[in-house]
Structure formats: C-alpha cells, structure tokens
Amino acid sequence: MTKASWITLFWLLCLATFGQSKDSLRVNFKVNFDQFPLELNKQYISSNKDTVAITTFKFYISNIEIQYADKTVFKEKNVHHLLDLENPNSLQIPITKKNDRIISKVTFNIGIDSLTNTSGALDGDLDPTKGMYWAWQSGYINLKIEGKSPSCKTRKNEFQFHLGGYLQPYYAMRKKVINVNGNGNVNIGIDVAVFLAEINLAQTNSIMIPGKSAMDLSDVSTKMFYLE
Template identity: 60%
Template structure:
C-alpha cells in the first residue's frame, strides 16, 4: 500500500472513532413503531377498534424542533433538527441529540411535521430532500406524516388507503407539537408510536384518502398527537 493509501485509511479510522465516540457520549431519542403496544410489522394484518382489518405498507413522519427540558428548568434545543422516520429504514428511528449528563429529564418536546418558515424556504437537502417522497409542491409544502396501506373495508381502488397529512398555510396549518413527561435520568429516551390510536379514530369505509391540506387533514393531524408516548 502506498503512503497516500495508508494516510487515507488512518484518516478514515480516526473519523470513524470520533463519530463513534460522539454517539456514545450523546443522549439518544429512540422511536419504536407499535400497534396496540406491540412491535409493529409492515404488511402484517391488524384489526382496528372499528373492526377494520388492515395492513400498513408505508409509514413516514417528520420529527422536528426537538427540545429536552431538565428538572432545573434548563432546556436543550437541537437546532435545525428535521428527522424523517421511515418504516423502510430501521436506522431512521434513532437520533442523537446532546451530550449525556446526570440531570433529571422532566419533559421532551418535538413537532410532528415541518414549520411554515422551512416550508417557504423551498425544497432542501438531507431528510428534507424532495426525493424522500414527502414533498408536494411549493404551494402545499411538505407532508408531515404519511400512512399508506390496504383494507378490505376501503371501497377504493385495490382497497387502498392513503393519508398524506400536511399543510402550512392558515387555516390549514397541520404541524403539531408533542409534549411528553419523563421525570428521570436517561442516556436513551424511548418513545412509542402506536398506529392503533390512529385507526381508532377512523372508519375506513368512509374515510380512506387524504391527499391535500384541508379540514380533514387538520383532524388527522390532531389524531397524530395521540400516537406518541413514553415507553
């Protein structure tokens, strides 16, 4: 191996070590997709409280503006935090926030979706890249949460349901803020996302498609807050 090649290998190992250390020293936020408090599986058949048999093929959701509040009232905010959770990408459910400490965490705050300022900034990179399938157009902005699948209750083409929840213009501003009480020390905060709660609010025979901002999207955005809980 040439000297140049050796230098490249050492540089790679050094960067990997620094990256691993930064992860190990950080407080992690770990989301777990559930259905009625049990681990969720894509394409598995489930039954809702409305007796609808369904399978979910796609779940995507933006988590943004994460804040950790400690018992001394200090607050850590992750700046420019826009994380896309995707059921097809297991690694997308966990992210690292700030350095660990011995303080008691009292509350966790985050938004479901993308704020209006970011929406008006136009399509961006990273998790906000339009190729992620979560961007309508500049008039409608980002989709905050996407849930797609099938149910025999749906009278739609191929029995499909499609819920694309978003909107950043008044009166259809669909971003929602979640506040969760924690009250303990932690190196990792585990948060459940229970899709059972989402379908408990729906009659799929009547409501199986939301594809634009509007009144129904606002209702579904309200429902989405009930999905999140501390495990």
C-alpha cells in the first residue's frame, strides 16, 4: 500500500471513530476529590486530615449494562475498559446508539471476572503492558491508586493500593448499580476522597496482593461511584 493510501485509510478510520462517538450513547466517568476534579500530583486534605497527592489512578470497568424504563436491556458482553486519569479520553465510553428512551439503571463491574483472568494472553486494554497485570497466579489489578502522604512512614512517603484477585475466597471484582432515571449520556462521578476516608494511611499504606485487605478495600471502592 502506498503512503497516500495509508494516509487516506488513517483519516477514514478517524472519521468513522468520530462519527461513532458523536452518535453514541456514552457513559462518562469523572474522577473527583471531595467532589472537585482530581488533578494528579496536586495536594489535597482528606477527611482524616491527611495531606495526600494522587500520582496514579487506573481501574477496569467491564460488562456495562444499560437498563431502560421499558424493561429492555443493552449489554456489553466480555468488554473491558481500562480507565486512566492520565488519559482523559479513556474516561468516556461509547456504549450504543443514541435514543430517546429513559434509562433507569446502569450496571457495571469494577474489575475483571475470573474467566477472563484465566483466558491466557490478551490484548487491547487487557494487554499486560498496560501495567495492570500481576501474573497468572494473581491475575489483573482491578483498581490501582498510588500517591504520597507525609502520614506514610514509607520510602518517599508513598502509598500503593493495587486491588485485585480472582480466586475464592479472595474474588475482588465488584458489581455496581447506578440509578439514573433520565435519557442521554450517563455521567458518573468517582470521589477518591470517599476511598481515603476509610483508610488510616499511617497504618495501612501498601496492598499489593490478593487477600482479605484487598477484599475489604474493594468493598470500599464501590462507595466512590455515584451519579453526577
């Protein structure tokens, strides 16, 4: 294929993607701290009076379902989205074609299911090079929050919460239901302050493997999500 042909193909793909996004019903995620937009590396004060700066915020959303008031349901099957605060485009997910029907609920998983975790080498948002995969024994990291706080008596005052696990009794994927009662794009807020409010950073500042602590904080993580 000639260089001119490659350029033409590139722009056709761009136009097709733009058109699809423009005509799509989207689920948009907005990451906040105490309901204000979260900026990486900016200092905030938590409800526990900890000074914190978030350096990394990444998580998986999978198998989104749109439930309409007329009882019909649109389901994404085996679709996994990696959302990364460093990549704002990743926080906007085109789901299906726009329509005028009232949406009653949006349901999604926070994390990766056990079947996908055991499916071998994967690509796209599930590519291990994305930095969200431990190893075959532990599987994917569902949610990764990293940052710094003087409250952490660790190297460089860092904290790291890598939440995951796909084997019982430490199956860390969580399901979230958001009540909507409206039409058009769905805007979901994620308040990191809610997560940190339930952590004593001086005592708990590093969770890097599946286990009870990861399970407990996975439960806490569901509280961050709300309808904006």
